[in-house]
Amino acid sequence: MRDLNLSARDLLLQLFAAAVDSADPAQTVARHLPELPRGRVVVVGAGKSAAAMARAVEMAWPDVDLSGVVVTRYGHGVPTERIEVIEAAHPVPDANGAMAAKRILQAVSGLGPDDLVLALISGGGSALMTAPAPGLTLEEKMQVNRLLLASGVPISVMNRVRRRLSAVKGGRLALAAAPARVVTLAISDVPGDDPLAIASGPTVHDPDGGADLSEIVDQLGPDLPVAARQLLLAAPKPIPAFAADYRLISTPQMALEAAAKLAHAAGITPLILGDALEGEASTTGQVMAGIARSAALHGHPVAGPAVLLSGGETTVYIGDVKPGRGGRNTEFLLSMALALDGQTGIHTLACDTDGIDGTEDAAGAIITPDTLTRARAAGLDPRAILRGHDSYSLFDRIGDLVRTGPTLTNVNDFRAVFIP
Template structure:
């Protein structure tokens, strides 16, 4: 069967299907618990928190609902009974700290007949900001910047965040201790869907509560604020234990499977390589180029026309003087450079929340002519890759994928089409 006539449009359809599979309006209601005898106090944080709150209101029009959620600036939606706050992501700000205090206070009002419903999604680590004394918000911001530029895997970053926070690693659950029930509805944006890693686990116990984090303190170096260093080096507190009713309503693999169904309907064989790929974005791009070349040349591990689908969160370790770009555009530029204009290979990579890193695009698309068009425009693809300036290159070429905030987040979707 022939490959799609318009590869870029086909790849964009796959990405749209992956995003739609994580839409709270479609997914949330089927996962709600039994209605409470008393109130339902809704709390939550993340890029999807406002959309999730609106879905709860729509599903439970006759339940006594109240509460507070915090989401990223630009991600709020109208709600009637649940208060939506906006704050900064990925660097915390005073609005996030104030919203977190409101959330903890709301959870603390719950009684034995009440349900605390926690709505948790990606981005919650930065949005839930309650620094552990004597840490200040300025210290927390400095730590977060260090983490984002460190190249550490997300699991290691979240160990640091939990240790320095009053709300992460079960802190929200402790605030809701008076409730009859605490139920968490979560949208996963992390490899493996570990509840502890989604927004740094505000409603689940922290198994690293008594772990020695001194190696991470050393890795973060001299830029670590003294108060943060002291907390990371101090003897750890005993681990708190409690029961957690934790329900995953959307996840990376479900979105990859949705994209795979669209591919099959178009006569293209999908191969899901995994939902938890990690590593440096440019190195993953080089590896993916090798797999795509093998498909084109040998029909292995799958015969063309085929699309290689993967999810997860790569990293970009940047130095001084870095340009503009996120992990998806860096992956794509590395892939394009490694493919060197291969005539049969096209690709799209994007973050399902619509924001690749801190830029205003979800990601980009590449094709066999990407390098040639870049050079004709006076751009040097290899130099742009070394300078971590992938966004600038794809912006100049008009190849960015711009969706705006999607109000969900199941991490990155990468699709490599071999015609």
């Protein structure tokens, strides 16, 4: 049992830890494993949790003759004995990710109906397991990913593009494994827990495979590679429908509920605002500031002491500005701090549950009523820093980054706003 006699800052960190702990593959994988087949067991997977999930499978099935390969982000690998772990780049794919996708497709080929393919899928799998569609090079796929990340489009739109340009996503991995039985264990990092959106759905049928993508093609602009443009605008070859055994083992909502349980035990009223809050990061920060101020001043939507909990994934639109160092959570927080303008008592944490906010080395940060005062005392201009997308640098300078290292799980972003 945690010590519940906490400062506001410590409380927020404990809530974040509870959310992350709830999605630990070591605690969740074994409860969802299928019965063993008469034939072979092949384990494949992709995502920031793939290696930790693979190790959990090995521990749950110590005497099972199994093999396989999974791909995870650099620095997220863990020791395994029977399942090979490959590390690759995220969020922009690299050659290791392409090699891993090839090895995964080879691992599931030539199987029979008595064999089992256990697919371990988690957030980040879209970039990590990259197999460009025929006619598209890896370099062109990488350029598309860069354009998507800078575009500010919702993650659902990003994944729609990624599926169209892939030889493995949108159910194509499951088709490659046929006629073997495919069982997927998934850790959700997406709003709404749509299996098609988690790592772009390599083991689920894509009913949206023929959607008109001309609008996003226009939004990505003239830097979109010609081959990618042609693939996105052309009528795709239909993918046959198939049944999927898909098991969600951890979700953002479960993480929020774990944090709410801890808050309640500490005598603080938890209010879950939702697990799927999306939007531009700085705008979402302004909205959250308004909700927090209402709670502090008027007791609506909840009276203090309370904590507002939310999940989801915001986006950052870069535009023509040369960005500094930042992530969506630190950008959200800096915008919120500016909107609160020193409002008494309100403390907020926003972190990515995988331990990495964007491409930096921190999970996120914490804001306090004196965040802006301390930043200005350090010679920083918070508003100019927000415009330059350099929020990481501000929080690093004033010592308010949250650094956990890779958590080996990923249930999207976690936000907690403490109201005294």
